[in-house]
Amino acid sequence: MLNGYHYTGPLPLGSVVAHNCGAAGLFSDPLNPDVLLVAVEEGDCYILIVSVCGQERRFEGPVTSLGRRKIGQDLLVFLREIQGLDPYNEWGTMVGVRPTKLLHKYIDTYGSIEEATRHIRDEFSVSKEKLDTLAAIGAYQRPYVEGITDKDISIYCGIPFCDTRCVYCSFPYGLYQSYEYRDDFIKSLLLDIEDIQSLRQRYVLNVDTLYMGGGTPTVLDEQSFHKVLTSLSHLIEEGREFTVEAGRPDSMTKEKFKSLQACRVSRISINPQTMDDDILRIIGRGHNVQDIHDMYSYVRNHTNLAINMDFIAGLPYQEMHHMVHNMDYICQNLPENVTIHTLAIKRGSPLYDLQMQEQIPHESVVRDMVQYAKERLEEAGYVPYYLYRQQYMKGQLENIGYTLPGKACIYNINMMEERQTIISAGPGSSSKWMKAPLFRQKKQHMPKDVTVYNETIQSLLEKRHALCNSFWEVP
Numbered sequence: 001m002l003n004g005y006h007y008t009g010p011l012p013l014g015s016v017v018a019h020n021c022g023a024a025g026l027f028s029d030p031l032n033p034d035v036l037l038v039a040v041e042e043g044d045c046y047i048l049i050v051s052v053c054g055q056e057r058r059f060e061g062p063v064t065s066l067g068r069r070k071i072g073q074d075l076l077v078f079l080r081e082i083q084g085l086d087p088y089n090e091w092g093t094m095v096g097v098r099p100t101k102l103l104h105k106y107i108d109t110y111g112s113i114e115e116a117t118r119h120i121r122d123e124f125s126v127s128k129e130k131l132d133t134l135a136a137i138g139a140y141q142r143p144y145v146e147g148i149t150d151k152d153i154s155i156y157c158g159i160p161f162c163d164t165r166c167v168y169c170s171f172p173y174g175l176y177q178s179y180e181y182r183d184d185f186i187k188s189l190l191l192d193i194e195d196i197q198s199l200r201q202r203y204v205l206n207v208d209t210l211y212m213g214g215g216t217p218t219v220l221d222e223q224s225f226h227k228v229l230t231s232l233s234h235l236i237e238e239g240r241e242f243t244v245e246a247g248r249p250d251s252m253t254k255e256k257f258k259s260l261q262a263c264r265v266s267r268i269s270i271n272p273q274t275m276d277d278d279i280l281r282i283i284g285r286g287h288n289v290q291d292i293h294d295m296y297s298y299v300r301n302h303t304n305l306a307i308n309m310d311f312i313a314g315l316p317y318q319e320m321h322h323m324v325h326n327m328d329y330i331c332q333n334l335p336e337n338v339t340i341h342t343l344a345i346k347r348g349s350p351l352y353d354l355q356m357q358e359q360i361p362h363e364s365v366v367r368d369m370v371q372y373a374k375e376r377l378e379e380a381g382y383v384p385y386y387l388y389r390q391q392y393m394k395g396q397l398e399n400i401g402y403t404l405p406g407k408a409c410i411y412n413i414n415m416m417e418e419r420q421t422i423i424s425a426g427p428g429s430s431s432k433w434m435k436a437p438l439f440r441q442k443k444q445h446m447p448k449d450v451t452v453y454n455e456t457i458q459s460l461l462e463k464r465h466a467l468c469n470s471f472w473e474v475p
């Protein structure tokens with residue numbers, strides 16, 4: 001397999017090249033590239049020369065968004081063939097992270113889900129099966145993405161720490177227990193959250209949903225967890241959707257459950273990833289299957305929290321019978337939501353460096369697992385309600401969130417479809433301001449480095465105030 005690529009040339013074409021190289025399993029590697037891509041603009045035409053394995057290939061297209069898309073599609077087919085991958089998989093030449101966002105845009109333009117999916121099929125050669133899934137998700141989401149006003153927002157709070165590192169994951173900034181400036185972090189985070197409260201009052205915002213994610217938010221010590229959660233709870237009215245990622249049972253305590261209850265949290269995640277102890281150990285989770293059972297029963301017996309459960313298809317040593325077992329568990333217990341992820345091998349994750357490629361199931365096996373999960377979940381009454389794709393995913397598949405009817409996590413829809421403003425607190429989080437009808441975004445990214453976040457929090461909040469003021473235009 002080829003690993004690295006390097007591109008030089010016009011920037012707009014560069015982002016298309018990056019997406020399509022990623023979809024063919026290539027990482028940007030300027031120092032040691034296997035594939036060299038050099039582009040120029042000549043008149044109103046792009047010319048892209050690709051050098052790989054001693055051969056050169058030329059791609060051309062007009063200097064327009066359609067021209068860039070055409071070059072990207074031809075490049076994807078070429079690179080996937082060289083990689084020994086199926087050049088035309090179920091998603092055809094569609095490489096975007098948010099296919100349903102495009103679907104909604106096309107529903108707005110062409111007037112119906114049927115017309116929108118027809119255009120997607122014609123432009124990207126997406127299979128009938130994927131189009132049916134897109135249509136089902138579009139239909140579920142439509143009432144939530146329509147009629148959002150400028151003053152409706154969601155709020156996100158991100159805790160970028162965990163207490164152990166899962167081998168496939170590139171999310172966390174680090175281990176909480178090893179971070180020296182924990183007190184400064186909590187202080188800055190509380191300032192950040194309180195500042196959102198002042199924005200909410202000043203601009204008279206309607207907070208639709210609130211999501212505390214990570215990392216592992218429940219990694220905070222009980223006192224800090226309670227303080228942060230209490231401060232967050234002031235941002236949202238009683239009865240609204242308030243979700244906390246409590247995915248790792250090893251990070252939960254009875255006290256933290258009390259805080260969830262006291263702060264009116266309505267949904268949590270309990271994330272097995274797999275219901276197999278050997279694989280859990282290999283991927284570095286700090287919990288076993290029994291811990292999942294225990295936490296699930298505790299939540300069902302002592303709270304009325306809605307539960308989401310995350311699974312991954314394609315983990316090292318995973319076989320079909322593991323997915324059968326996972327789905328048996330789900331169908332017996334029926335959590336409100338289930339998310340089936342497809343393994344993405346991310347640079348920056350230990351899995352990438354450990355070179356465990358041999359232990360990772362073949363993409364055809366992963367495809368079968370994902371298909372099997374879909375059939376079992378749908379038989380059990382679940383419907384798909386959000387979908388996203390990532391680069392470097394096994395088989396170029398997708399992540400799908402399923403829900404029992406009427407139980408969806410609306411924040412996931414708001415976040416994925418990018419039609420509602422989301423104001424975010426915490427290092428590495430992003431705020432996005434959206435306005436109909438084009439939903440072009442103003443954005444603010446908080447620094448990923450927690451110490452930089454702590455040290456610059458005042459100026460970050462000032463910048464956020466300026467962005468809010470220009471968006472909501474208070475003189």
Ligand SMILES: C[S@@+](CC[C@H](N)C(=O)[O-])C[C@H]1O[C@@H](n2cnc3c(N)ncnc32)[C@H](O)[C@@H]1O
Pocket residue numbers: 168169170171214215216245246247248270271273310311312341342343344345346349
């Ligand atoms: C941002 S993580 C946070 C969840 C929480 N910290 C936990 O692990 O329980 C959300 C989900 O993304 C999925 N995920 C993370 N890295 C992944 C990868 N490389 N490939 C596929 N899924 C991944 C996992 O299922 C995980 O539960």
Ligand code: SF4
Pocket residue numbers: 161162164165166169170171172214215216247248
């Ligand atoms: S999967 Fe969750 S717990 Fe594991 S390292 Fe990533 S964010 Fe942390």
